[in-house]
Amino acid sequence: MAYRTFLAANTLPRQRGNWFATGLILLAVGISSRFVVHYALPYFGFDPAVFKDFWPHRTRLIFHISGGIVTLACGPLQFWTGLRRRAMTLHRWTGKAYLAGVVVGSVGAYSLAIYTRPEGYGLAIMILCTAWILTTAIAYAAILRGLVELHRQWMVRSYLVTFAFVTIRLIMEGLPGLTVRLGGTLPERVINVVWLSWIVPLAIYELILQSGKILAGERQVFGAIGSEP
Numbered sequence: 001m002a003y004r005t006f007l008a009a010n011t012l013p014r015q016r017g018n019w020f021a022t023g024l025i026l027l028a029v030g031i032s033s034r035f036v037v038h039y040a041l042p043y044f045g046f047d048p049a050v051f052k053d054f055w056p057h058r059t060r061l062i063f064h065i066s067g068g069i070v071t072l073a074c075g076p077l078q079f080w081t082g083l084r085r086r087a088m089t090l091h092r093w094t095g096k097a098y099l100a101g102v103v104v105g106s107v108g109a110y111s112l113a114i115y116t117r118p119e120g121y122g123l124a125i126m127i128l129c130t131a132w133i134l135t136t137a138i139a140y141a142a143i144l145r146g147l148v149e150l151h152r153q154w155m156v157r158s159y160l161v162t163f164a165f166v167t168i169r170l171i172m173e174g175l176p177g178l179t180v181r182l183g184g185t186l187p188e189r190v191i192n193v194v195w196l197s198w199i200v201p202l203a204i205y206e207l208i209l210q211s212g213k214i215l216a217g218e219r220q221v222f223g224a225i226g227s228e229p
Helices: 002-045 048-079 081-086 088-115 119-144 148-162 164-174 186-226
Strands: none
Touching: 002 048, 002 164, 048 088, 048 148, 088 119, 119 148, 119 186, 148 164, 148 186, 164 186
16 A cells, blocks of 8 residues: 555655646747748848848858757657657657757858957857757766666756857747846847856756656655555
8 A cells, every 4th residue: 555655645746747848848848830931931032131240150050950850859859758668769760869969050150250359259159059059968878778768868958058159039029027137238248148047947957857856766765654554
């Protein structure tokens, strides 16, 4: 009886967690789709008015945008549990496409950052891309060694960094009250938003992840006590 109680206590929260994760994935798909349609796809018309100051560096920007679109599209498929169970081959190929998107997007972003002014903004983009590459590389290294859970955790981190390019736009245009407090000038605000766009989500994820581990440890302890004769 104690074992059944312990099993139910660990199964029901996991089911609720799955629904919550599904909701987050659908929300990310909706937000990223709107971002791609409204802000990314217009660049493929190669209109100088759309590129503005980036027109001389349009090829680099297209590289970055193309890689970003691929990763935004493939990320949710990586987290779709049903796809992993029913079509592992497709899951692997979308994972490879995700890796390619990170590489292409990072090359474009690095090459753009070199020419970006002010220099502080270019540096912020370079650090963001470095975090993008490192989180993805660790996730890939983990799955090569069969560390599935570690792979999943680092893929979440990688996608949070991927989503930073969407978050930057969300903060700048959706939270004007916040952005005005992030610097006296527009360049200062943009630089600070770039840092916040990925550091804060990663910090929140780590808080949730580590808290979950602590709670899981407590359940195991109480479950072991309850199962004693």
